[in-house]
C-alpha cells in the first residue's frame with residue numbers, strides 16, 4: 525500500500541508521523557482538500573479515533589488512519605483523558621488547558637500521569653487499532669518551547685525535562701505517538 529492518508533489537521537502531529545512513516549506516501553487532509561471539522565463526540569479515545577478515520581474512509585474511499593491522544597493524570601482521577609483537547613472549555617487553547625492542569629494540581633504531590641495514543645487504521649473497510657503509552661510526571665511549571673499541547677508540562681519517566689525541551693527526533697524515540705506509529709509501520713510493512 526503506497527498512499528495512505530493521516531486524518532489530522534494538526535501540523536505538529538503530521539510532522540512527527542511523517543518522520544516515522546518514511547516508506548509510505550503520506551497524504552494529509554490538505555492533499556484531499558478537506559478542511560471540515562470532524563466532531564469528536566465519543567467518550568473514549570478509541571471511539572474518537574474511529575470516528576475520524578471512518579469519516580474520511582467513507583467520504584474518499586482511501587486507506588487512512590487517525591490518532592487520538594489523551595493525557596491521564598492519576599490524582600485527577602484520569603482527567604483530562606478523553607477531554608484533553610477541550611479541558612478548559614470548548615474554545616480553549618493549549619495554554620488554557622495547561623493553566624487549568626497546573627491550577628488543579630497546585631499543592632498536590634502525586635503528579636503521575638501518562639499519555640495514551642490510539643491509532644485507528646481503516647483499509648478496505650477493515651479496522652485495526654494500535655496503542656502507545658508513555659508514563660511520566662506533570663511538572664510544577666512549564667518548560668521548553670518545542671512540541672505542542674501538554675508537552676511543556678510533561679516529563680517522561682527517566683528524564684528530567686519536559687517533552688517541550690526534547691528535539692522532535694528525541695520525542696519520536698519514546699513518545700506515546702511514536703510507539704503506536706511504529707506498530708502501525710510494522711503492520712503496513714507486512715501488508716500485501
Ligand code: IMP
Pocket residue numbers: 534591592593594595608609610618621671672673674675687699701
Ligand atoms: P487530539 O488527539 O488531537 O484530540 O489531542 C487531544 C489533546 O491532547 C489536545 O489538547 C492536544 O494538544 C493534546 N496532545 C495530543 N498529542 C499530544 C502530544 O504528543 N503531546 C502533548 N499534547 C498532546
